[in-house]
Amino acid sequence: MKTKLILGAAGHANPDAVTLDIDPRHNPDVVWNLNKTPWPFENNQFKEIICHHVIEHLEELNPAMDELYRICSMDGEIYIEVPYRSSWLAFDPQHKLIFGYFSLDGYINGGSTKWMNTERKFKLLERKITFHKAYRRYFLHKIFNKIPLAYERFWAYIMPAEHLIFRLQPIKIKDNQKNR
Template structure:
């Protein structure tokens, strides 16, 4: 069973092939640039992919999504975490090249017909930072129940931290 942790950085995962552009990343198993395709993995060879806070840094996130689809086996799972567009650091970090909203990952299921690949299933969760922002405990379930209302209303004054998309090939 092959599992990839793409853009592992300082978050290596046990039992995964940790992939990063930096050879200095802790416990990195495979060093390569995710912007260069094709990736050095066989088609339909990967069971699970984790990509946390990496996709927004790539030049072409659509190409990366195509590669994720290519290397995943049928029924394979990809869990991708990206900053939500309402979070200030989504824009403040000068290395971020893309911004994401709730509907973004549903396009990769064939919505709109923009891509020559499609995932069979997609679920997206809006995640809020909690710590001292106690109101986020109340806002998070509402935002996930009514994501469009959250993103298109004054509720956005309560910024979300990230999106976690779970895609199945």
């Protein structure tokens, strides 16, 4: 049984993974609209889930995060890459959601967004803003990733980033620990 899932495969066949896409022309293993829940997978089925430029196409974030939590194993990892809010990529007419550095904090254990009431929390393994190579040449990406709030408030539209990358791990309690 394959333990890797690629959401939004867009025609990139991968023999080591289950691929899912909304468009049957891409020949995914599973044709599915991710706005429809529950997704057609078992609880804790995958150790690795790749969401490369797919989450921004969804109608709502909460149901998707709930499903990612549900289908990812306790020791699994979720990779999410989305266009950064000031990137030209963010304004594709097919994109429904726009993301900033702190957009997923309500789902992250210890995140800055405290008002979100969700029981499904994730451990943040990595979060970074990526930039075009012209900015990387001057090491600006290293500076801005150390001061993300200042970047978001003052620099995001002066020196636009390209992408955000999140690596998450669901925080789940083993069944035998729940009863103690």
